[in-house]
Amino acid sequence: MSEYQAVKGTRDIFPEEVAQWRYVEEIVHTLSTLCGFSEIRTPVFEYTELFQRGIGPTTDIVGKEMFSFLPDPKGRSVTLRPEMTAGVMRAALQKKLFSLAPLHKLYYIGELFRKERPQAGRQRQFSQFGAELLGVSSPAAVAEVITLMMQVFESLGLTGLKLRINTLGDTEDRLRYREALQLYFSPFQEILDDASKERLEKNPLRILDSKNPAVQELVAGAPRLYDYLKASSLQDFEKVLFYLAEREIAYVIDHRLVRGLDYYSHTAFEVSSAELGAQDAIGGGGRYDGLARELGSSADVPASGFAVGMERLLITMEKQGLFAALHPHGPHVYVVVQQQELADHALQITWQLRKAGIKSEMDLAGRSMKAQMRDANRIRASYVLFVGTMEYSTGLYSLKNLATSRQTTLSLEALLQFLQEVAVKEQPAL
């Protein structure tokens, strides 16, 4: 074991796996663009207050999971971003995007940081892709982001995902419901665990998704938010469901789905994967009409969005065998040199091939021909080009197809022409 290892909760992604990431990222870029979203990249750290205000001081993320530090003794505290939405909204407000146009559709792929104990599907540094639709508040807008998210899953070939959806109503609805909940739970102090008691004061909605069996029994008899929704809120939700049904997106309504972040209102949703173990949420999101005001905006900027955990997505895809067809190919040509005196000549040819756009490789360690051949085989080269005294003197080179073991002798010009032709045929873009 080496002296240094990756920091707890972080990991390295080696080339083979990077190919999987690129494949997924490609689809995210393509589909997001197709749906009219443009990419935004924001800093990995922000002033700590942004998250405190944006995510909410009662949340676990802000309460105990942030990596915060002081860049200089007199400086303001900054925090490695634990989620994306607050930063994106901040950027949009700072740039005064809404004075240019009322509506903005942004998407992102980026790294996040949360100080939690690592476990299956959970790291301290992880990645999410997501989209934010800023400036409109409507069922169509929520349906738009959900559809994009599900579209990505579908394009990747994922199956068996479960989309749960709920409505949290608007601020008024929730305020009335909140009181009802407090009234209902208050008599059961001895049944409630410590966390639930605290939530009873600060955010009683969160008691609903408690996993404590005793608490769950209570929750079963609790009043339903549904009954406290005003007609317009109910209509709003039903319209969202209508859009989903129309697009043949399967969902289940889950009245206990609350989600941990304070800024949600109306629709909230979550997608889980059976492949994931305890941390089975692969993506989630909702509508957050109040966030902009919370961040100091003088005007309302209603919004909705989603975020998908890249690592969890990749794990699920791996489990479902969706990377099987993804085999990164090696160089097109491996230049094998017979004698070390000819190594420079071989190098020169290798570079000629590369200049002609032919992916080429050569042994730089001065190993035996056998070793070079084995290497060519291992890195899955298509052809081997032999450079020996014979080739050097005649200018005619032997090219061997490793798959068929057939070998031909060609001049350098003919070689380049041939390889360029087969290269376009055999190496389609990723």
Next chain:
RNA sequence: GUGAUUGUAGCUCAGUUGGUUAGAGCGCCAGGUUGUGGCCCUGGAGGCCGGGGGUUCGAGUCCCCUCAUUCACCCCA
């Protein structure tokens, strides 16, 4: 933050009631074939047995501490 789990070669793992120089398979390197790979055969390299302390004539094996891993809780992607 809490609980449990596992640390022996690059990887997957053996290692008997504590007993000499710690093993296998795969991988890696070399040779068999001094101009030809995958298969096969032969050989080789590679281990502070996670780290520290203790018990013992003797510790990979037993005890304590520590670090790390993994899984779960909490919560979330």
